[in-house]
Each structure stands twice: as structure tokens, then as C-alpha cells.
Amino acid sequence: MKMKKFALGSVVIASLALVGCSSVPLDEEAKAGSTVAEMTESEAAAKAAAEQAAQEAATANQSVYFAFDSYSVDAQYLPVIEKHARRMIAQPAAQVVLEGNTDSRGSREYNLALGQKRSEAVKQRLQLLGIPASRIEAVSFGREKPKAAGENEESWAQNRRVDFSYR
Numbered sequence: 001m002k003m004k005k006f007a008l009g010s011v012v013i014a015s016l017a018l019v020g021c022s023s024v025p026l027d028e029e030a031k032a033g034s035t036v037a038e039m040t041e042s043e044a045a046a047k048a049a050a051e052q053a054a055q056e057a058a059t060a061n062q063s064v065y066f067a068f069d070s071y072s073v074d075a076q077y078l079p080v081i082e083k084h085a086r087r088m089i090a091q092p093a094a095q096v097v098l099e100g101n102t103d104s105r106g107s108r109e110y111n112l113a114l115g116q117k118r119s120e121a122v123k124q125r126l127q128l129l130g131i132p133a134s135r136i137e138a139v140s141f142g143r144e145k146p147k148a149a150g151e152n153e154e155s156w157a158q159n160r161r162v163d164f165s166y167r
Contacts, residue, residue, distance in 0.1 A: 063147075063161040064122055068103075071117035073125055081122060084164055085129035098122050099163040100140040101147070103156035108142060115140030122162045 062084070064077040073081070088094050100115030119138035126136055148158040 063163050064118075065157065066118055066160045066162075068156070068160065069106075069114070071114060071121050073121050078125070081125045082129060085126055085131055088126070088131050088135065095135045095137070095167045096126075097137045097139060097165040097167065098126075099145070099165055100138065100142075101145055101159055101161050101163065102143050103159040104143045104146065104151065105156065106143075111142035112140050115142045118160075118162050 062080045064073060064080055066072070067074070084096065088096065098119040100117070100119030102111040102115050102118075106114070116138065119140060123133070123136045123138045127133055143159070146155075146159045147161065148155040
């Protein structure tokens with residue numbers, strides 16, 4: 001009988017000791033696990049935001065320039081278009097307006113048509129890189145939105161361009 005009481009007492013004491021050894025209650029362990037998951041999600045969101053900001057900075061103020069009276073995309077501007085395509089692939093909701101511009105020479109009607117051809121040429125390049133046409137709008141401002149004032153070759157060259165405007 002003494003042996004049964006001793007054995008029962010030993011089991012009770014051992015059980016209490018094991019329960020007492022737990023330094024963190026189970027509820028707190030679950031909370032700690034969710035906190036780690038929340039930190040991981042917030043870190044991932046912060047990383048995604050940083051990558052998006054880097055892509056936006058890489059494509060900011062990057063235009064495609066054209067020769068006089070031309071709407072052919074020069075090979076030196078293909079990397080610029082590729083950067084914009086990568087940005088659009090990384091941001092599936094992004095839409096872009098391609099703004100075709102010309103210098104001040106030529107009639108208003110001619111320059112509007114030339115600016116449209118320039119923006120359409122860049123649109124075609126983006127489509128070849130996998131960007132759907134539904135995400136690209138090509139417009140023309142003709143000579144109405146000059147980047148540089150002046151009536152010289154340097155100013156005219158800066159105005160013959162397609163700008164990227166994201167929505």
C-alpha cells in the first residue's frame with residue numbers, strides 16, 4: 001500500500017515538474033509563431049516595394065529619341081524600351097501612355113501624325129517584348145509639349161522623342 005501511494009505520488013510530482021518546466025505557455029508560443037510570420041510578410045512587402053521603387057527610378061526620365069523626320073527606333077534606345085518592358089512585367093497592373101513629340105519644324109498636322117507614328121513604333125517594340133497592347137496607349141502631342149526651348153539643332157533633338165507616362 002505504501003508502495004502504491006509512493007508510486008502515485010511520484011507520478012503526480014513528475015507530471016507537475018514537467019508542466020512547470022515549460023517556460024513559455026502554449027498560447028504565447030502560437031503568438032510568437034504568428035509574429036514571425038507577420039514579420040516575414042512585412043519584410044516581403046517592404047522588399048517588393050523597394051524593388052518597385054528601384055524599377056521606377058531606373059525608368060524615370062528615360063525617353064526614346066528620334067532623328068529628324070523619322071519614326072524608326074534607333075538601336076541605342078532598345079535598352080531603354082527593354083527597361084520599361086521589365087518594369088511593366090514586374091508590375092502587372094501598370095499601364096503606360098506613350099507620348100509622341102516632335103520639334104517645332106513642320107505643320108501642326110504633320111507633327112501630330114509624326115508624333116503618333118513615333119509612339120506607335122515604341123508601342124510595337126513593347127509588344128514584341130511581351131507587353132499586351134491593352135496596357136499601352138500611344139498618343140501624340142506633336143510640337144505642343146517641347147522639352148527644350150530654342151530654335152537650334154540641340155533643342156530640336158531634345159524635342160523629337162517619346163516619353164513614358166505610367167498610370
